[in-house]
Amino acid sequence: MVKKVKIVFFSMLVLFLGCEDFLSGPLLDQNPNEVDDVSVVSAEALLVGSQVTIYGVMEGYLNRVVSMFMQQMSGLQTDYYRDFNCDPIDVNTNGRWTAMYGTGGLIDLNTTQKVAEEQEKYVLLAISQMWEALLFSTAADLWGAIPYSQAANPEYAEPKFDSQQDVHLAVLELINDAIENFKKGQTFALPTEYDFTFNADVDKWIAAAHTLRSRIYLNWAEVNPDYYQIALQESEIGILDESGDGDWTALHGSSIAERSVWFQFILSNTDYMGAGKLLVDMLERDNDSRLNIYFLGNGTPDIVGVSPGDSIQSASMLNITGHYGMQWEPEFVSWYENSFIQAECYFNLGNES
Incomplete structure (x- = not known):
């Protein structure tokens, strides 16, 4: 509950600061993006x-595009139709790159880590490092080569593009640093309301860190088969709580400012996206009960999916009245993923039982 109050407070603060003359006084009359002294804004804030x-990056447009490329969802209108039919508009990703590297992204993550280290707030430092690791390992998964080693550094006006492998290797080192910082702890405990994920529970963060490392190693295991064993070892000390309590998820609630990103999008754009035929066919073939958990019928019990190039653009809607409702909290790193990683590693290491 405290964490939810924190999100509402932060959202309302942004709205208030956007109103001229509504508030005045020290700090309130300044542009927070132009603060030269990092001590003015707390690392916790x-x-x-x-x-x-990062919720917006991980749950927003990029997430929707990936779901269409995998044909779990279909694009029916506007730019989503073009994305689904492999005719994307590059400008749609501009805002996501701005979020990744700008305010709230790498610039603020760097500042948070700098201040936290100076103040010996090692748990805070480690949490920020984990968010950076999640964000940029995902970005490298999506785009391959991206700016990273020189990014958000004023010394480099045009930062170089690092290879996907170099980014992933750097992220693995960053996660190592985060684990060490979690183990250091800090003299003054991090107020739990600032950590939307685990309430500053170090053990849960360390487990999630190992699962994220396991994911990255598995990504490269076809290139270097030795990584199957390393990925397995990491997963064995990763997220082992099948209840979901140890999953790294987004935090959402029923208040307007807290609702799931997917819920808000579908509610406002009911005809932009629908069920993908490939996923619908797979679930129907196996008589899988998840079909009616994922999607709503179009006035009938039947679930309808659409494939790229189809002339009929009437697909069943995502089930935002049930599973994908306003409080749905997508998993970024989870026990399910950890379990599937173990299964794939065992299989490729010759243990198929």
Whole structure:
């Protein structure tokens, strides 16, 4: 509950600061993006902003595009139709790059980590490092080569593009650093309301860190088969709580400012996206009960999916009245993923039982 109040407070603060003359006084009359002295804004407050920003990156447009490329969802109208039919508009990703590297993204993550280290707030430092690791390992998964080693650094006006492998290797080192910082702890405990994920529970963060490392190693295991064993070892000390309590998820609630990003999008754009035929066919073939958990029928019990190039653009809607409702909290790193990683590693290591 405290965490939810924190999100509402942060959202309302942004709205208030956007109203001229509504508030005045020290700090309130300044542009927070132009603060030269990083001590003016607390590292804890910056972490709050980064978490909200990264929710938007991880749950927003990029997430929807990936679901269409995998044909779990279909694009029916406007730019989503073009994306689904492999005719994307590059400008749609501009805002996501701005979020990744700008305010709330890498710039603020760097500042948070700098201040946290100076103040010996190692748990805060580690949490910020984990968010950076999640964000940029995902970005490398999506785009391959991206700016990273020189990014958000004023010394480099045109930062170089690092290879996907170099980014992933750097992220693995960053996660190592985060684990060490979690183990250091800090003299003054991090107020739990600033950590939307685990309420500053170090053990849960360390487990999630190992699962994220396991994911990255598995990504490269076809290139280097030795990584199957390393990925397995990481997963064995990763997220082992099948209840979901140890999953790294987004935080959402029923209040307007807290609702799931997917819920808000579908509610406002009911005809932009629908069920993908490939997923519908797979679930129907196996008589899988998840079909009616994922989607709503179009006035009938039947679920209808659409494939790229189809002339009929009437697909069943995502089930935002049930599973994908306003409080749905997508998993970023989870026990399910950890379990599937173990299964794939065992299979490729010759243990198929």
